[in-house]
Amino acid sequence: MEQYSDFAFIYDELMNEVDYNGWVKYIEDVIKSENTQVQNILELACGTGNLTIPLTKKNYDIAGIDISEEMLSVAREKAEKQGVELVLLQQDIAELDFDVTNLDCVLCACDGFNYVTYDDDLENAFKKTHELLKSGGLFIFDISSHYKLSKILGNNMYGENRDDITYMWQNDFDEEQNLVEMELAFFVKGEDGRYNKFEEVHHQRAYTEEEIIESLQIAGFTDIKSYGDFTFEKPKKDSQRIFFVCKK
Template identity: 35%
Template sequence: MYNRFAQVYDELMADIPYENYLAWVVHEVGNLKGKQLLDLGCGTGTLSIPFAHMGAHVTAVDLSQEMLDQASEKAQQEQAELNFDCVSMTDFATDEPVDVAIIAIDSLNYLQHAEEVQQTFERIFSVLQNEGHLFFDVHSLAKIEAYLQGPFIYEDEEVAYMWSTEAGEEGHSVYHDITFFLKNEDERYERFEEHHYQRTFPLEKYIQWLKQAGFTTVTVEDSIFGEDHFGLRHFIHAKK
């Protein structure tokens, strides 16, 4: 998963308003200078890098080494100091307590079982400082249904894809089968395929599991990414 996808990920995610995510975290936490920040499912580091520029000590975690390689290259280019860890968000470890943890851009939806989500919440709670923060977003039930309206087609001068979807065996889950055509230096297109599986749960389940893990305050927003995304993602802030 994500082996070749890492090469085209940033281009395909160009319409995501990452700056809104940054503003949300800063609004809730305040000055990040000197804070220990854990970016789980960091992808190519698109959020990790600006958080580091704000003065946070960032550990960027992802299960894909290819994603981390892209993140490392970007961090060097943008002169951002990051620590990297190639591990699942269910199994990460930290050397010291964390002030802020983030699971951005529906990364949590790649966990297939409720027990894995609960384990992740419990592990994050255990490493957070008192009054530490967890920020994450997940697909709404409506977003999973919208995915099933595919296929979706995208094309520009460098990359094209056909994105087919199929309902998964579990409730509120979806299989993504994506065929890419990526232009090489010789102007020829290389074809490769990616296969992904995502699952979401009712919002009340996420809130229940957070409180069971020990979080004292849980707030939910649906408008962090603006009107075009309203009702398709739940943005959740939990505080220890």
């Protein structure tokens, strides 16, 4: 079952409480803290462009990559309405293949790498990223922490009944594989007033901070920093989001 297909067209409505402006500010604060000039950015798992578009408006040159053509379609439509030109490519970040090198920055936000569930695929993505960056270039990304996926989301059920959308979200965490399976069922009100149902199944890998750092080191990164929950402090045991900042 394909991920982010029908879901793509209601994704922004369901994520309307996410502070994307705050996310952009944090990314820019990270860049400033590294004293590195960043003009061009390759954004991995860019989704519907919630960071791509505002960063482009701040005069960064951005190319976005996402595995879902539906998510990219929504991003293109949003960008057109806002008068923003985007370069968007459909691609699996686990099989990253980008021709432009000497990049200032590679960015992956909103736990894109949790969807890369195999160690070899993760290492290959990190190695390709290392190759794409210029000397002194930045690799900035975040993951949902092992704590969040195993303790908060794992084996729990969520649901919400909005005016035009109702959803149910059942999680099952596999402790041996450190994988959480998310079964999502959506009921979306159509123009005729009837509700249409569709379902998706998502899998995310719960990585520890140490596992990510080891994979980054294998890929060639030596200057690696990690921060918890939109701060510049080391992640805590109960940090739900861990940011990694790597300089080539």
